[in-house]
Amino acid sequence: IEQQDNKELKILLNEYHYADVAEILDELNLDEATYIIKLLDSETTSDVLMELDEDNREKILENLSIKEIAEEIEELDTDDAADIINELPEDRRQAVISNIEDEEHQAEIRELLAYDEDTAGGLMAKELVKVYETWTVAGCLRRIRGQAKDVTRVHSIYVVTKEEKLIGRLSLKDLITAKNEQKIADIAKDNVDFVNVNDDVEDVARVMSKYDLEAIPVVDDNQILLGRITIDDIVDVMKEEAEKDYQLAAGISQDVEADDSIWQLTRARIPWLFLGLIGGVGAFLIMEGFHEAFSKYAILFFFTPLIAAMAGNVGVQSSAIIVQGLANDDIKGSINSRLMKEMLLAALNGIILAIFLFLFVWVSQQDAKTAFAISISLVVVIIVAGLIGTFVPLFLDKRGIDPAIATGPFITTSNDIFGILIYFTIAKLILGI
Amino acid sequence: IEQQDNKELKILLNEYHYADVAEILDELNLDEATYIIKLLDSETTSDVLMELDEDNREKILENLSIKEIAEEIEELDTDDAADIINELPEDRRQAVISNIEDEEHQAEIRELLAYDEDTAGGLMAKELVKVYETWTVAGCLRRIRGQAKDVTRVHSIYVVTKEEKLIGRLSLKDLITAKNEQKIADIAKDNVDFVNVNDDVEDVARVMSKYDLEAIPVVDDNQILLGRITIDDIVDVMKEEAEKDYQLAAGISQDVEADDSIWQLTRARIPWLFLGLIGGVGAFLIMEGFHEAFSKYAILFFFTPLIAAMAGNVGVQSSAIIVQGLANDDIKGSINSRLMKEMLLAALNGIILAIFLFLFVWVSQQDAKTAFAISISLVVVIIVAGLIGTFVPLFLDKRGIDPAIATGPFITTSNDIFGILIYFTIAKLILGI
Structure with a gap:
């Protein structure tokens, strides 16, 4: 297709949805992608740019002039425009902003750039429909006929006082089903949900998903209407959040994708592997400390992988449930009652598993005392692992640290060490080594 | 508050949003919750019911009569109504449906109940606004003024032929900005996205989030418009999906919450722990097979937890990236090239880690040969673990099995066993035991 047949290519691409064009561009090499971006008109390409993979977008923007970027941005909603400008290198940002011809658009983008990315202000768009x-x-x-042209989707119409204070909302439906001579103040609904411009995006996501909202107005401390956030941006936030938690649980510390470079992937993965290495060295040192038991009870050492694995698995299970509960805001009751419940749960699981282990060791080794020592240790290890898995995320959360980092390698590694230490200590006591 | 002061309570609760009332009810005991549900009018309580925790809703519904349930359902949109009826025990379902007074509503709910829960049909609502x-x-x-009264949110207006075939869409905005005498066919946009009634909900979620849609029409094989799906339902699907994947990665096999009973939690957790137990027994058998090496190289056994932990961690990391890539549909290229990349990546990580391990063993044990044997094994184990972690989810996905089950305990356990086997085999060869 790439044989310079510009006209045909243009017609062909115009038939696709911009999200599909973006997918095609993500597959092409940089020169081809830049070529196509320059070929299409900025109304289409600005949407395409937004849908591109972040890495690819950055590279394509590098190949465009300040003026070309400003033209693309002119076509975007303020929230998307601010996002793209934020991705540009420091030195090009100001130049691009000054090249935006529409002065109102320029001022709005400058305003949005001032907010922290993780707050409602960083997510909101200035485009909205408001009535007095x-x-x-x-x-x-x-008048709405005028305003609505700039706004891709209307959702709600916000009702404000003449001081721009948000006091209510209306749907287009309310408006077209009302009588022409009615006053807005009479038909507006005054129970309007809103968020503060400094609210955390995760809180915004929680409010919108709890109340099933499709858009929410953003106000400042004086209730002045500043912008609105739409559900599609929140869907992206939720997706990123879920992916981040999932990766943290798997021991991946940066936002990476399967297609990132080996170097990027290594940087994201190796810190957690180092943690595992240190844990393994710790386990080695513990076992070395018990090496005298070796001559008589070598069998104890053959069960360390089992003990370590069970400690790790139980820890991950209990921490995952707590992390998820915290994310959904449905962890109730005190830490103590939570720990008590986990202790009972772990004890129940532990006893069931220990019975099987006891039977296996007893039958295979014909040594009830060793079998007993190993099984009792397993129960205690599982209980401790469950308690650690429950306590650590709750503790981190209380301290204001993201509890998601507590799942995965962190819990596994610490539980490995504690598990092995407990195991050998108990076995030594029971067997009287 | 519970002192029979009905009137005051009613006024108080009416001021809250239904999602907040639901949160309060989730905290109360069953009798109190049922009492409040009966106190409020069905318009409010139907919404409250939908927001309740599933377990609590089930219990409250058990305490309501067929007639009372039918009244609640009368107030709900068809999709929510069908969901609630699906949760009822078999024998009450038909009775409740027959008690719905509005015959059209009844017929629509019956239609929705016929679809599989995991398809677009199971998620869609019959409420929509359509024009010819x-x-x-x-x-x-x-005419829309009439139709829109039944529809909570309008989003798009769907344009159909007189045979009810979907041919385009319109926004309310288009309608109010158009001239009164224009024909619908002239202002309708004909590039309307839609899904088939039998499409999988995950595919629907993917389409809606890719194209940033807030509602999507559902059609049958003949393009006849059947219903529509709104983004709030898709947000719920995405949340559930993310939670399920997260729990699977952590070794929890059913949808459980931190507040579920110990028995429910045990049932969700113990199957994976059994898998770990079997893996541990496997590791035991392997180590027992190498027990002759014991007298001379006890140190090898002290490093098994390290080897097992590294194999597990690497496996989980690589499988998590693949599972996430598959979920986002951005895994490109062949399985072979994917495996080749993972091999390089794992080799790079493995060599870095092995250098540190070599130095530690060499310095602490003054035995370069053993240090070399352990470090080389670590590299090989990490490479194999990475390959297994990459291959298994890709393989499961090709077979149509959810690759998310491949992360967590499944990968950890198999990698533990393979890792320990490889480790002892290589160490034995190098040390010439």
Whole structure:
């Protein structure tokens, strides 16, 4: 297709949805992708750019001039525009902003850039439809026709006082089902949900998903309407959040994808592997400390992988449930009652598993005392592992640290060490070594 | 508050959003919750019911009569109504449906109940706004005022032929910004996205999030418009999906929450722990097979937890990236090239870690040969673990099995066993035992 047949290519690509064009571009090499971006008009390409993979977008933007980027940005909603500008290198940012011709758009983007990315302000768009409480339905409809042209999707219409204070909302449906002469103040719903511009995006996501909202207005401390956040941005936030937690649980510390370079992937993976290495060395030192038991009870050493694995698995299970509960905000009751419950649960699981282990060791080794020592240790190890898995994320959360880092390698490694230490200590006591 | 002061309680609760009332009810005991549900009018309580925790909802519904349930359902949108009926025990379902007074509502719910829960049909609602292509804008606005009363949120207006075939869409915005005498066929956008009623919900979620849609129409094989799916339902699907994957990665096989009973939690957790137990027994048998090496090289046995932990961690890391890539549909290229990349990546990580391990063993044991044997084994074990972690989810996905089950305990356990086997075999060869 790449044989310079520009016209045909242009017609072909215009038939695709911009998300599909972006997918095609992600597959092409940089020169081809830049070529196509320059070929299409900025109305289409600005949408395509937004849908591109972040790494690819960055590279394509490097190949465009300040003026070309400013033209793309002109076509975007303010929230997307601010996101793209944030991705540019420091030195090009100001130049691009000054090249935006529409002065209002320029000022709005400057405002958005001032907010922290992780707050409602960093996510909101300035595009919204607002009406003043004193307008009539007929006047309102007339003016909305003007405002709505700039807004891709209307959702709610926000009702403000003449000081721009948010006091209510309306749906387009309310408006078209109302009588022309009614006052806005009379038909507006005053129970409007909103978030503060400094609220954390995760809280915004929680509010929107709890109340099933599709858009939420953003206000400042004086209730002045500043912008709105739509559900599609929140869907992206939720997805990123879920992916981050999943990767943390698997021991991957940066946001990486399967297609990233080996170097990027190594940087994301090796810190956790180092942690595992240190844990393994710790386990080695513990076992070395018990090496005298070796001559008589070598069998004890053959069960360390089992003990370590069980400690790790139980720890990950209990921490995962707590991390998820914290994320969904449905962990109730005190830490103590939570630990008590986990202790009972772990004891139940531990006893069931220990019975099987006891039978296996007894039958295979014909040595009930050793079998007993190993099985009792397993129960204690599982209980301790469950308690650690429950306590650590709750503790981190209380301290304001993301509890998701507590799952995965961190819990596994510490439980490995504690497990092996407990195991040898108990076995030594029971067997009287 | 529970002192029979009904009126005051009612006024108090009516001021809250239904999602907040549901949160309060989830905290109360069953009798109190049922009492409040009966106190409030069905318009409020139907919404509250939908927001309740599934377990609590089930219990409250058990305490309501067929007639009371039917009244609640009367107030719900068809998709929510069908969900609630699906949760009822078999024998009450038919009775409740027959008690729904609105016959159209009844027929629609019956239709929805026929679809599989995991398909677009199981998620869609019958409530939507549709217009015929031959109508004019003015006639359209008049009739929409009627239709829209039943529909909580309008989103898009779907344009159909007189045979009910979906041919386009319109936004309310398009409608109010158009001239009254225009024909619908002229202003409708014909590039309407849609899904088939039998499509998998995960595919629907993918399409909606890719194209940033807030609602999508559902059609049958003949393009006849059947219903629509809104983004709030998709947000719930995505959340559940992410939670399920997260729990599977942590070795929890059923959908459980931190507040479930100990018995439920045990049932979800113990199968994976059994797997770990069997893996541990496997590791025991392998080590027992190498027990002759024991007298001379006891140190080898002290490093098994390290080897097992590294094999497990690497396996989980690589499988997590693949599982996530598969979920996002951005795994490109052949399995072979994917395995080749993982091999290079694992080799790089393995060599870095092995250098540290070599230095530690060499310095602490003054035995370069043993240090060399252990470090080389570590590299090989990490490479194999990475390959297994990459291959298994890709293989499961090709077979149509959810690759998420491949992360967590499954990978950890198999990698433990392979890792220990490889480790002893290589060490034996190098040390010439």
